[in-house]
Amino acid sequence: MRAMTAIAAAQGPRDAADEPVQVEYCGESFGVAPDDRFTIGRDADLSIDDNPFLHRRLLEVSRFEGLWLLSNVGSRLAVTVSDGGGRLQSWLAPGARLPLVFGRTTVVFTAGPTTYELSIHVAEPLFTETSSSPADGVTTVGEVTLIHSQRLMILALAEPMLQREGSGMGEIPTSAQAAARLGWGITRFNRKLDNVCDKLDRIGVRGLRGGLRAHATNRRIRLVEYAIAARIVTRDDLPLLDEGGDP
Template sequence: MSAREQVDGPDLDRGVVSIEYCGEWFTAVPGEPFTIGRDADLCIDDNPFLHRRLLQIRDFDGIWLLENVGARLSVTVTDRAGRLQSWLAPGGRLPLVFGRTTVVFTAGPTTYEVALHVAEPMFIETQRTAGEGTTTIGDVTFTVSQRQLIVALAEPLLLREGSGMGEIPTSAKAAARLGWNITRFNRKLDNVCDKLDRIGVQGLRGGVRSYATNRRIRLVEYALAARLVTRADLALIDMESDE
């Protein structure tokens, strides 16, 4: 089977990687590098901000590797449970050791999510648990209003089924969706970013000129990859906050 050949469902044969995007499935096979981008084996979008080839999947000495072959865009890579996460910069590579690996990246105004499936993973993921009213990821606990903010920013991507794409709203639109003023929204955004920055999440701090835009994009990428919020959390938007 050619790496370019589309399949109807996940082909989880031992020697291949199945790629899921927008309900469609593709297969990467040994000896044939599989590319993802604007003009690649998996053409995900004609977005001019997206590299022609951003990602490459290939086998090396019996191990499947994910490589960032782009020049500017970084991608977020995580396991199914969101317990382990890496920020893969241009030129970087990672082994695909989990049964399902989620890849999230943003090009221009659009954020994308692609799922990679390996039939016989080297590691087994564990599931995270959430408490009522707050959610704890590692050493970080989020209040209801902080989770509401994350959901409002990630809502377009949470509304879609499975992997795919969506546009991150501006701070003003997300604040209006929650019925907040922009001052309250920005204060909550500061709090969420500070919490994640303290546990080492990259990309939530930056220069004065780029900080406001980049942290919003990076927060959504991280939230989707780490499962800070899921489709089930959409109901939070209509709840009363904890203030």
């Protein structure tokens, strides 16, 4: 993982507590005033990395007719957006925008080999989140149930992202690296990956299948983005990697 410090524009970070919207990244909060157009990217109000695969300006947070919006102002990269609990999710394509109606919105995107996560907090959200307890032994996503070994496979891919403190970035391992982390053979790992991608594709998760032109790297990236945003795996699950899995 490359060393990186999140910085704001030349004037430095705002006092986020005084603003109606806060963007949180790597333990720092940046306030967004109602008349601001707060940009996020490689060379923006929030400059998150010097990664050449990252747009100079990828995202913009602004207010329009009383509603806070998140806009994808890039030209190539799609962004995964979910509510704080991971129950609702959207794939924000270049040129698209989405209202920020929850108290906390999670944003995940990938540029080159690196995946990033940040969160946006709205002081007066239009909707209030409710919590629910998952069933024991399985993880249910929409109409899909994932068994323990399938979650382990996802966890091995998402481990670098989950290991960081708070929002930040991590690099996704190759299938061979993730298989070795689990003590599995590559054939078994790829079979689990195929099964999970097929299941999620059937319920409408985009980017996990694409025919002959699809690259294995791209679907691993998309799976990690979705799993983190939807809270299929969390930092609390990391000890499972050292406990082994079912056959």
